Amino acid sequence: ETGVTQTPRHLVMGMTNKKSLKCEQHLGHNAMYWYKQSAKKPLELMFVYSLEERVENNSVPSRFSPECPNSSHLFLHLHTLQPEDSALYLCASSPIAGGTDTQYFGPGTRLTVL
């Protein structure tokens, strides 16, 4: 399945590193999302972009910085992360922004912060 792709699939970084996660959707959708998935916790919505404009920032620490240069690409820039930030980061897209449209997920990036 190639509708929503994410790179890298796995990432190990130290607390002082700077890295970026990339998401690309090939579905012609106008909305893109970042979610955090931790063990035994519900999927946590981090950011929502609609037509390249951020429409939701769910009280995410500033060490996570999203970027949406166009409606097909979404980045999550990471810096000075903490071990508790280790999780699976999922990107998703939908035709329009909001909770009433089907969201299609990417395979995720498994992040480990040492």
Next chain:
Amino acid sequence: GENVEQHPSTLSVQEGDSAVIKCTYSDSASNYFPWYKQELGKRPQLIIDIRSNVGEKKDQRIAVTLNKTAKHFSLHITETQPEDSAVYFCAASYGGATNKLIFGTGTLLAVQP
């Protein structure tokens, strides 16, 4: 607040039996309820969804029921097969400044052959 409760957290059934997973939500304005299946190491994938203008929807062995009055909805899988083993997530739409999906904590379904 924005909350979706999902039960049970784990469910083990024999192949061929039925499985039922239940979710409750708190916002009476919620109008979209998708269910996602996530196999180990894979992405969540939509398996069925229901909108608030209907009470039940079926797709082969999978069905979802919605009780708006009680604010709960359920996933029913009949004639379970080993390949149904996965984590299942429910979600509900929430309004406010920005509509968004709030997810349940997931149910790990194990179908024993």
